[in-house]
């Protein structure tokens with residue numbers, strides 16, 4: 001996990017735990033077309049771009065700031081084998097969606113600690 005990348009043992013464990021136990025899911029209808037992604041502009045792009053290798057839960061389980069999502073997209077492409085976006089417009093759409101719908105402040109209580117460590121490897 002990214003957290004392990006960045007943080008030392010105890011902090012990583014705490015963060016992982018927080019990510020598992022403390023992140024509330026947005027109230028969603030499992031019949032929603034894009035479940036578990038909340039409706040919104042760019043949801044289709046995110047659905048198809050992010051569903052290929054892991055559950056979309058991997059995406060909705062975290063809350064990151066725009067800059068961390070930005071880095072994560074680059075990391076997905078460069079290190080995890082995600083295909084490049086068709087163009088910068090598509091990438092922007094995905095980034096906007098993530099930054100809007102899966103932002104730290106969406107989570108009650110302020111959300112999970114965001115990866116703001118200055119030691120980011122990206």
Ligand code: HEC
Pocket residue numbers: 001002003046049050051052053054058059062072073076080081082083094098
């Ligand atoms: C080509 C495969 C692939 C695609 C496509 C892909 N991912 Fe990933 N993703 C991975 C792999 C592999 C991991 C696990 C990496 C690890 O934990 O070392 C991962 C992990 C993650 C994580 C968990 C990292 C963390 O913070 O703990 C998030 C969030 C994530 N991906 C978001 C996305 C998003 C958003 C998209 C779509 C824009 C996407 N992924 C598309 C391969 C992919």
